Amino acid sequence: METSPDSAPCLLEVRGISKSFGAVRALQDVDFTLRAGEIHALLGENGAGKSTLIKVVTGVFPRDAGIVRLGGAEVAPRSSKAALEAGIATVYQEVNLLPNLSVAQNLFLDRQPMRFGIVREGEMRRRAKALLAEFGLDIDVAAPLGSYSVAIQHVTAIARAVDLSARVLILDEPTASLDRHEVEILFKIMRQLAGRGIGIVFVSHFLDQVYEISDRITVLRNGRLVGERETASLPRLELIRMMLGRELAETTSARAPASEQQVREICASFEGYGKSGYVAPFNLELRHGEVVGLAGLLGSGRTETARLVFGAERSDQGQAKVEGAPVRLQTPRDGVRHGFGYCPEERKTEGIVAELTVRENIVLALQAKRGLYLPLSRREQDEIAARFVKLLDIRPPDPERPVGLLSGGNQQKVLLARWLATSPRLLVLDEPTRGIDVGAHAEIIRLIRELCEDGLALLVISSELDEIVTYSDRVVVLRDRAHVEELQGEAIDVSNILAAIAADNSAVAQEGRP
Amino acid sequence: MKGLPPVLITAIVLVAGFVLCALQFPNIASTRVVCNLLTDNAFLGIVATGMTFVIISGGIDLSVGSVIGFTTVFVALAIERWGMPPLVAFAAILALSAAFGAAMGAVIHLFDLPPFIVTLAGMFLARGASFLLSTESVPITAPIYSTVSDFALRLPGGGRLTAVAIIMLVIVIGGALLLQLTRFGANVYALGGSRVTASLMGVAVGKMTIRIYMLSSLLAGIAGIVFSFYTGAGYSLSAVGVELDTIAAVVIGGTLLTGGQGSVVGTFLGVLIQGLIQTYINFDGTLSSWWTKIATGVLLFAFIALQQVMIALARRPAVRPAGATS
Numbered sequence: 049m050e051t052s053p054d055s056a057p058c059l060l061e062v063r064g065i066s067k068s069f070g071a072v073r074a075l076q077d078v079d080f081t082l083r084a085g086e087i088h089a090l091l092g093e094n095g096a097g098k099s100t101l102i103k104v105v106t107g108v109f110p111r112d113a114g115i116v117r118l119g120g121a122e123v124a125p126r127s128s129k130a131a132l133e134a135g136i137a138t139v140y141q142e143v144n145l146l147p148n149l150s151v152a153q154n155l156f157l158d159r160q161p162m163r164f165g166i167v168r169e170g171e172m173r174r175r176a177k178a179l180l181a182e183f184g185l186d187i188d189v190a191a192p193l194g195s196y197s198v199a200i201q202h203v204t205a206i207a208r209a210v211d212l213s214a215r216v217l218i219l220d221e222p223t224a225s226l227d228r229h230e231v232e233i234l235f236k237i238m239r240q241l242a243g244r245g246i247g248i249v250f251v252s253h254f255l256d257q258v259y260e261i262s263d264r265i266t267v268l269r270n271g272r273l274v275g276e277r278e279t280a281s282l283p284r285l286e287l288i289r290m291m292l293g294r295e296l297a298e299t300t301s302a303r304a305p306a307s308e309q310q311v312r313e314i315c316a317s318f319e320g321y322g323k324s325g326y327v328a329p330f331n332l333e334l335r336h337g338e339v340v341g342l343a344g345l346l347g348s349g350r351t352e353t354a355r356l357v358f359g360a361e362r363s364d365q366g367q368a369k370v371e372g373a374p375v376r377l378q379t380p381r382d383g384v385r386h387g388f389g390y391c392p393e394e395r396k397t398e399g400i401v402a403e404l405t406v407r408e409n410i411v412l413a414l415q416a417k418r419g420l421y422l423p424l425s426r427r428e429q430d431e432i433a434a435r436f437v438k439l440l441d442i443r444p445p446d447p448e449r450p451v452g453l454l455s456g457g458n459q460q461k462v463l464l465a466r467w468l469a470t471s472p473r474l475l476v477l478d479e480p481t482r483g484i485d486v487g488a489h490a491e492i493i494r495l496i497r498e499l500c501e502d503g504l505a506l507l508v509i510s511s512e513l514d515e516i517v518t519y520s521d522r523v524v525v526l527r528d529r530a531h532v533e534e535l536q537g538e539a540i541d542v543s544n545i546l547a548a549i550a551a552d553n554s555a556v557a558q559e560g561r562p
Numbered sequence: 563m564k565g566l567p568p569v570l571i572t573a574i575v576l577v578a579g580f581v582l583c584a585l586q587f588p589n590i591a592s593t594r595v596v597c598n599l600l601t602d603n604a605f606l607g608i609v610a611t612g613m614t615f616v617i618i619s620g621g622i623d624l625s626v627g628s629v630i631g632f633t634t635v636f637v638a639l640a641i642e643r644w645g646m647p648p649l650v651a652f653a654a655i656l657a658l659s660a661a662f663g664a665a666m667g668a669v670i671h672l673f674d675l676p677p678f679i680v681t682l683a684g685m686f687l688a689r690g691a692s693f694l695l696s697t698e699s700v701p702i703t704a705p706i707y708s709t710v711s712d713f714a715l716r717l718p719g720g721g722r723l724t725a726v727a728i729i730m731l732v733i734v735i736g737g738a739l740l741l742q743l744t745r746f747g748a749n750v751y752a753l754g755g756s757r758v759t760a761s762l763m764g765v766a767v768g769k770m771t772i773r774i775y776m777l778s779s780l781l782a783g784i785a786g787i788v789f790s791f792y793t794g795a796g797y798s799l800s801a802v803g804v805e806l807d808t809i810a811a812v813v814i815g816g817t818l819l820t821g822g823q824g825s826v827v828g829t830f831l832g833v834l835i836q837g838l839i840q841t842y843i844n845f846d847g848t849l850s851s852w853w854t855k856i857a858t859g860v861l862l863f864a865f866i867a868l869q870q871v872m873i874a875l876a877r878r879p880a881v882r883p884a885g886a887t888s
């Protein structure tokens with residue numbers, strides 16, 4: 049950075065903020081300082097209080113104590129509208145847009161270009177198109193937002209916040225559903241904005257991204273401030289120690305080589321399986337005790353493959369076999385009946401039942417599988433819930449808490465637990481570590497490997513190539529909705545995967561409707 | 563625009579129904595019958611326009627029938643007994659009903675109560691208040707009433723487009739424009755999408771809620787005045803159950819009961835369908851008028867089933883390959 053952010057004036061000062069939800073003290077006496085023109089990462093484990101801090105500062109939650117100063121003057125917004133008017137624009141962790149409105153309306157809601165009290169629809173669409181073009185998106189902005197992928201919805205939310213051209217821009221896990229290319233574009237725009245003197249708060253669990261983009265880091269742990277450091281002078285291990293309060297157990301070692309030797313039994317196989325206009329026909333064998341990774345860019349057909357395998361989408365060609373016997377896999381029910389589990393990517397919005405407790409959410413799929421006439425006894429439920437709360441380190445470790453009150457990352461762990469509880473023979477995980485902190489991330493990878501040793505077959509989608517390399521026995525690379533390469537054994541490494549992804553075409557992520 | 567396919571279906575049902583009726587009773591296809599249909603259903607069209615806003619925003623307003631009833635009694639008494647000039651009486655009742663709606667909206671927002679409960683209370687309150695004013699039917703003899711009733715635009719074919727029908731058409735068109743073209747309209751859809759999200763995106767949810775219910779009650783007040791023109795009297799038992807006819811018209815018009823989608827034009831078509839059924843029954847002469855309710859019930863079922871199918875289809879993301887996630 050040429051401009052030293054140190055000398056830059058303080059833009060947003062948060063002093064002594066506390067916030068409790070009943071007995072849970074989500075924030076205790078937290079300070080936070082954002083300077084003009086800096087990109088400031090706000091880090092901490094799941095449940096550390098990052099999102100709560102953001103919501104308290106932007107007036108979504110009332111605060112118990114503390115003050116917020118913006119440009120030296122005290123502000124106390126009572127709603128996100130008021131925060132916006134004061135100059136703080138926010139993309140909250142839960143993508144907060146309206147699927148029933150058009151993309152253009154979402155971008156310009158409450159600030160549409162007007163003439164004589166009438167919204168200038170044409171002008172609004174033109175501006176929406178131009179705005180999204182900056183993010184490399186060329187889509188029909190008159191279509192409802194809900195008809196687009198989660199990634200596009202997320203880019204739209206970010207574009208909206210960026211376009212509000214506030215003095216402070218807060219992004220709570222903005223990159224969680226973006227692919228590399230989109231992240232690059234976002235970072236470029238963030239740097240431009242910072243160059244204009246806007247202060248940016250950036251929450252992420254991707255430490256690579258934090259080191260790439262941020263000038264400064266503030267770490268929270270259990271609702272308290274741990275410290276503020278300059279990114280450049282903070283070694284990664286030290287950062288992790290700050291976040292966890294302990295050393296990270298060494299879990300991400302290489303695969304056990306033994307697992308590659310023995311020939312394993314086939315759990316499910318797919319021959320010439322596909323659906324026209326969806327995914328080109330592919331052959332895929334999933335073996336007991338083996339992890340198959342699906343790698344590829346966003347839109348390359350990874351999720352589509354997973355949906356076909358599980359039965360969430362009907363195939364129109366090819367043959368599926370489970371344990372050697374031909375089966376029909378045309379509905380999710382078929383998948384469940386054959387012992388498949390599927391943890392979808394949009395689990396955050398679709399999977400959880402916010403009002404139910406952690407325990408009830410965890411036993412949901414298991415109960416459904418057993419049928420309504422074989423209810424799980426309360427004792428069994430308690431046991432299962434306690435086991436997974438411990439296994440996945442769900443915090444707070446209270447199975448009777450409504451899931452809606454957990455932090456975003458902990459909600460995801462609950463969903464993962466739900467499928468694990470059904471002890472499936474094949475589990476499909478779409479981006480299992482998104483939004484999960486470094487500590488739990490390592491836990492989940494360890495868990496994936498353990499599950500495998502117990503004979504489970506796993507199909508895992510991830511954009512984190514390092515991660516895929518760590519746990520996969522085989523990696524299928526997709527491009528343009530077709531399986532283009534399968535890597536095995538020694539051949540599995542990041543550069544080979546990248547080479548396969550990039551081979552021949554460089555047209556990246558022209559996501560959108562045809 | 564939004565909600566076009568359901569509106570198209572409603573339009574097709576209306577046209578098909580009209581053609582069928584006209585085949586059996588050729589007289590139905592005349593401007594006279596159509597104009598009468600508009601006149602008879604003018605008050606319904608007006609309340610239904612307001613109800614469309616409420617339902618799209620994710621709410622419901624059960625008080626409108628009672629507000630109409632109260633309005634007719636209030637207007638009759640104000641003009642006949644209290645000696646108010648009719649226009650002053652109109653202004654007073656419109657102010658009153660708007661304030662009533664605003665109060666309901668404020669209660670819904672401030673105490674975070676379900677609109678169903680709050681407007682149910684409003685329904686009892688308004689109906690009770692009209693009984694308090696008078697339990698008998700009060701005829702209105704003011705000259706303005708006969709003037710308005712006599713006024714009509716003559717159309718070729720013997721049709722008379724009455725003043726109340728004109729008022730209704732103006733309100734429907736105005737409502738449609740308000741919903742589709744203004745920031746207010748966009749915010750109504752936003753609220754129906756999700757109140758929490760709309761608020762996080764900076765929509766003043768409280769203010770919007772108050773305005774939406776205010777609009778609904780205001781239109782119910784206008785409908786009450788129109789109703790009093792139509793019947794020439796004020797009666798505390800008038801328009802009982804109209805809230806349900808109104809909701810039926812809105813849903814048949816393709817508006818989602820859960821909010822977020824719909825249109826005023828669709829609602830207008832829904833009102834016409836109900837009117838058409840009534841007209842058919844009148845022409846037939848042998849059917850009991852309760853058949854209107856039965857036919858409306860069947861249609862309502864059909865439309866709700868249709869909406870569920872459409873929602874289920876819309877939920878399937880895969881139909882649009884390049885837009886799906888990976």
Ligand SMILES: Nc1ncnc2c1ncn2[C@@H]1O[C@H](COP(=O)(O)OP(=O)(O)OP(=O)(O)O)[C@@H](O)[C@H]1O
Nearest residue numbers: 069074094095096097098099100453454455456457
């Ligand atoms: N509305 C609420 N009611 C009760 N408790 C809440 C509420 N929102 C958050 N909490 C609690 O406050 C704590 C902090 O949660 P917060 O969402 O701020 O975590 P976070 O740091 O954003 O985590 P993540 O990385 O998982 O998103 C958690 O223990 C959570 O359970």
Ligand SMILES: [Mg+2]
Nearest residue numbers: 099141455456
């Ligand atoms: Mg969070």
